[in-house]
Amino acid sequence: MVIGIIVILIGLLLPALGRASSKARRTQTQTTLNEFMKSCEAFYQEFGFYPGVVSDEELAENPMMxxxxxxxLHLMGGAMRRxxxxxxxxxxxxSNSAGAAAQVVSFSSGDVAFRPDLIGRGPFLRGKQYPPFYNPKENELKLDLDSSGNTFLVDQGSIEVGGNALPLRQALPTLLDAWDAPVLYARQIRTTGPLVCPTTVSNYRPQFSAEVFSTVTGYNSLGERGGRQETLSIIHPDGPNTGIPYYPAHIAQYIRSPTLGPWDSTNPTENSALGGVPRGSILIWxxxxxxxxxxxxxxxxxxxxxxDNLFEEQYFNPKVTDEYDDVIVFGGS
Structure with missing residues (x-):
């Protein structure tokens, strides 16, 4: 009898504990994103632009991180534009203490030197060494040693880490949520044009670069659960909605300002989904x-x-995005 009661109690308690843990992790993730956003806003107040050592257009051409x-790298140091x-x-x-040169990568606007060993010192900008704008808590940063099958990222350069030569994308830390998965940062390039499209196609001239989103949404698996991105994510570049404008339009659905209400819901299409304005000029997701x-x-x-298709009339409204378990924070005007 006693054993039976214990089993029943355990059966009742475990789901409750699971829900409490889930809520705590979501709160922790929200805090991480908010703190990162505060750092980006402080950076903007100091320099008049949002952080990112390499421009989004150049990163789209050479997605090496x-x-x-x-x-x-802009918030914490570790890279410098020539x-x-x-x-x-x-x-x-x-020059580092071992006498080895930093890794220099050439972009269309000039060279960028990378020193992962100096991440945390703070950026050197406008002739001045600044303290770091972002100070992560324990376990919020880690090296992305396998990139979890993100074939969109390319190997560039070589940095020695723990006796192993790694491409830059694996030698640079990334920011994690409470489920041990990389988070996505994106910034607005311009205030006109389609919300999200590839910048490598000259006639699109989008507000946000689809390629920059793909540097994180392009992972085939994520986090402690190994989320099956390529199979299940409606914004994976090679997933259920591969091709233009399909996966960028789903990103646009999620980041568009809800103040505009439904968008041409009498004729919802992937192309009409690309219109509008974002909820902010930068986002952490x-x-x-x-x-x-x-x-x-x-x-x-x-x-x-x-x-996998949010372009049907019943989904073509600002509220549909509230139903996902994703956590996103917007900043800027």
């Missing part, structure tokens, strides 16, 4: 508990009734 890693500094500062930055960015089993969908 994620958009989030790009921002961390055009920003004098010869003396540039030469000094390239976590895939949430399922470790999948906008899973077709989440939101209006379920495992028994997956939804």
């Amino acid at each position: 994620s958009g989030t890693q790009n921002a961390l 055009s920003d500094v004098t010869d003396a500062v540039w030469n000094d930055f390239q 976590s895939a949430g508990e399922d470790n999948i960015f906008l899973s077709k089993h989440d939101g209006p969908g379920s495992p028994g009734d997956p939804q």
